[in-house]
Amino acid sequence: MGIDKSFDAYIENVCKRIKNKDVHESIKMEISDHLLTMKEEAMNNGLSEEEAVNQALGHMGDVKVLGNQLNKAHKPEIDYKLILPVIAASCFGLFVMYYLQFHSAFTVMQEMSVFQNSAAFYVLGALLMVSLFVFDYRKLLQYSKQSYIVTMIILTVTVLFGTKVDGVPFLNLGLLHINFIEMTPFLLAISFAGIFKNWNWRDVQKRVYGWGMMSLPVILLLSTGALSSIILIIVVCSAVMIVSKASLKQVIAFAGAASVYPFLQLVLNPQYYALLDPLTIKLSEIGNGMTATPGLISEVHTDFILAYMLYSFGWVAVMAVVGLIGFLIIRLFHVTKRVNSSYEKILVAGLSAIFATQMILGLLTNLGLSSLSGVAIPFMSFGGSHIVLEMISVGLLLSVYRRRKLYNIHQSDLQVSSSR
Structure with a gap:
């Protein structure tokens, strides 16, 4: 067997014993570099090339031992x-939909089949989550710019020609209507992770270009009244800027400018963006009158799912749900600190920011402290698009966590004691 083939055969035999194929390429490069270094040192000490190869292989140790290690x-x-609170929140969300359909005064929920539809979306979301856990998220990196462009094109078509549902344009695909505006923050978080992974915010041209890309979806949505999505996009962009090492002044400048119009709309026209007036209807009143006047809340299964849970199951259930999702959000920010590459950090931070903002806005709305509508509680509120998107996001986050050590294959992993 040739000299080079001896090394190749050794490396292939080692990799055959490593079930995680994601690390094969990195390990092949590391072992090859290690073998070549030892071979060169041996030849410098006067050994022939063949002797140096044999010595290097001997120092690396038995193939089975190294492969198993x-x-x-x-x-x-x-x-x-990360996954357990998601499963727990999803199961409770499905239970609430079952209770709404079969044990509540809201007869319209029976006609909507909220339980069956929710179950179908949860199953689809779970399958996609498992698929993305196996999928190598790094393959998305090369399509980041294309993903952003396609997202902006579809968003433009939705805003200009979409079918309005409760005042918000939906993407019209004939028999199917998709809430693409609700999907936009998630798609932007994924796209921006690749676009801004090595962004130079100190460069004036780059800074203006970056602000332009981030401002475009906000500008497109200004005429739609989808303020919750606008706020989510602003938060995502701010998180991306922070993790990609923009200065605090730059982040504040962007967020402040982008928030002027939404803030004015909330202050001047709160009734336009609310499903109920939080100043006159408090949670206590919801609890006392929900059964008698089901029409009090027009979107109890979506925006006001926490209010309904409070009425039906009490504060303990609401606090448990808030605790589960709060723990999930804290865990996500913990994962952000543990990943290595800038692409991973931006991706995790962007998606984490969406979950955190959704939860905060949802709580404020349900507590009567905000007039903002269209805010889904993660993994809880009824709706196919947001459930599937959230499950997909968790799948990507699990994929990142699974592969977070790929950039950290240390030399010590390859060292075997001379006694072996």
């Missing part, structure tokens, strides 16, 4: 602290 060190990891 690396297989154990690089097993795919599942972040149970």
